[in-house]
Amino acid sequence: MLRPWIAAGAVVAIGGPVAAPRAALADSTSVHATVVGTMAATDNVLNAPDGQPKDGDILVQVRPGVLFVWETPKMIQELVGEVEALEFLRHNDQPSLGVHAASRAFYTPGPLSTLTTVVDVATGQASALTTRSAPDATGVALQPSQLIYTENGTISESGNHQATLSTSVHETASGQYVHTDDDGTGDPIRHQHTQTLAEIATLLGGVTHVWAHDSLQFDLGVQFLHLEEAAPLGSPPGSDRLDREINPQGTAFWRHDFDKHWSGGLQAGLVVVDPVGRDPFNPTLSTDAQYLPVVNLLAAYTDDWGRAVLTAGRTVTPNLFVAQNTENYISQLQVAVPLSFGDDIKRGPPHVVAAGSIGYIRTTLLDNELGMDAGSFDIVHMDGGLAWTPRSDLTYGVRFEYFKQIGEASNNPAVQFFDFSRTTLFFTIAGRWPSRVVAEVPQKQSLRADGRDTSPAGEVVVPDEPTESTGGPDGGGNR
Numbered sequence: 001m002l003r004p005w006i007a008a009g010a011v012v013a014i015g016g017p018v019a020a021p022r023a024a025l026a027d028s029t030s031v032h033a034t035v036v037g038t039m040a041a042t043d044n045v046l047n048a049p050d051g052q053p054k055d056g057d058i059l060v061q062v063r064p065g066v067l068f069v070w071e072t073p074k075m076i077q078e079l080v081g082e083v084e085a086l087e088f089l090r091h092n093d094q095p096s097l098g099v100h101a102a103s104r105a106f107y108t109p110g111p112l113s114t115l116t117t118v119v120d121v122a123t124g125q126a127s128a129l130t131t132r133s134a135p136d137a138t139g140v141a142l143q144p145s146q147l148i149y150t151e152n153g154t155i156s157e158s159g160n161h162q163a164t165l166s167t168s169v170h171e172t173a174s175g176q177y178v179h180t181d182d183d184g185t186g187d188p189i190r191h192q193h194t195q196t197l198a199e200i201a202t203l204l205g206g207v208t209h210v211w212a213h214d215s216l217q218f219d220l221g222v223q224f225l226h227l228e229e230a231a232p233l234g235s236p237p238g239s240d241r242l243d244r245e246i247n248p249q250g251t252a253f254w255r256h257d258f259d260k261h262w263s264g265g266l267q268a269g270l271v272v273v274d275p276v277g278r279d280p281f282n283p284t285l286s287t288d289a290q291y292l293p294v295v296n297l298l299a300a301y302t303d304d305w306g307r308a309v310l311t312a313g314r315t316v317t318p319n320l321f322v323a324q325n326t327e328n329y330i331s332q333l334q335v336a337v338p339l340s341f342g343d344d345i346k347r348g349p350p351h352v353v354a355a356g357s358i359g360y361i362r363t364t365l366l367d368n369e370l371g372m373d374a375g376s377f378d379i380v381h382m383d384g385g386l387a388w389t390p391r392s393d394l395t396y397g398v399r400f401e402y403f404k405q406i407g408e409a410s411n412n413p414a415v416q417f418f419d420f421s422r423t424t425l426f427f428t429i430a431g432r433w434p435s436r437v438v439a440e441v442p443q444k445q446s447l448r449a450d451g452r453d454t455s456p457a458g459e460v461v462v463p464d465e466p467t468e469s470t471g472g473p474d475g476g477g478n479r
Helices: 004-018 021-024 126-132
Strands: 029-041 057-072 077-086 096-110 114-125 147-163 167-181 194-208 214-230 242-258 260-274 290-302 305-321 322-337 351-367 376-391 394-407 422-435
Touching: 077 114, 126 194, 126 394, 214 305, 214 322, 242 290, 260 305
Parallel strands: none
Antiparallel strands: 029 057, 029 422, 057 077, 077 096, 096 114, 114 147, 147 167, 167 194, 194 214, 214 242, 242 260, 260 290, 290 305, 305 322, 322 351, 351 376, 376 394, 394 422
């Protein structure tokens, strides 16, 4: 069951606009049927650890849904509902049925202010989450080495006010909930379940000043974490955990536009990891606060229909799959390139797009002040594909994904159990009828100081990659 505060937020955010006076619906609305079908072949369907036999399989996934869009002079509202049926051809004793519902809204309460709200809830197999994001949007992060079922929810709001011609202030509040269950696959003899729970609340505020070719952004915030793991009886000591933390953080982000296509940036700051109380399962662990610097370098190329983004740095973020806070050294390249040129591009969105990402991360579990003894991992993730949109309501896609995860020798006996690799080939078809959507809630974050690489509010929606989505526990959320 999703936590009550997530369910209540979904009712308010989704039900509120729908319950508005019926006359308002005359402004501009559209209702669409959607469907995404995927067939994939993988060599390690159960994420078997290295050294153990792998099981290959073919999975078939069908996601029918409904999209409702409502536009008024001061609001754009999107409501999405999907049912996900996932079937393994060989492991047919493990079919999965999931659901996904989302509300995204963009408001202009005044001529100088904007407000965005998002509510997203979903359930399903984590092995199918790749199909809910585009190849250039997938991240690289630690994953559990077994097939797990997840339920997750996100609720957030963010506001921006243009205080002067060059200065704006902004704020964000969000909550996330993720529950995972391996259904006993991590304990094949006794079939006892391993479960994790992550509950996170984030408050953030800041100010941004823009010059002709530069911008400088300062942010201050705090994050509240409740991270829990319940392991089967007889598991090694330390397998059960309860981490509660209050983590203040502050960052500065400078961006510079070199020309109309190239830009770069540097973000630096500090995160304080401050445990609250002792873990009752591991009372000897330190409760001292840790002061961890964070830094991120960014280089980007943006064009009308394509972009390339290279990032490298050090981050401190909770991993929602394993319900632990992590320190990460990460480098990643994400690319989306239209394979149409000249007059074809000038007439509208390209019919063929190549998209992909490649990333490496070294991640350490932050259980105590010893850091490394809690477990460290090296992870490589490659993801790439082609999307062909012969007409605006239909997209075909082919996609290849490789994932490799290596755990170092550690005092934590569970680390080597996370070692695994997986290769998967996807074929996808996506459709939406009718094709034209009245408006789009802006979602893409700007990479440039001048903000010219973002779409204006109300722009007509065009199909993106066939695996585009709005939800998932790694991101975030999000397309």
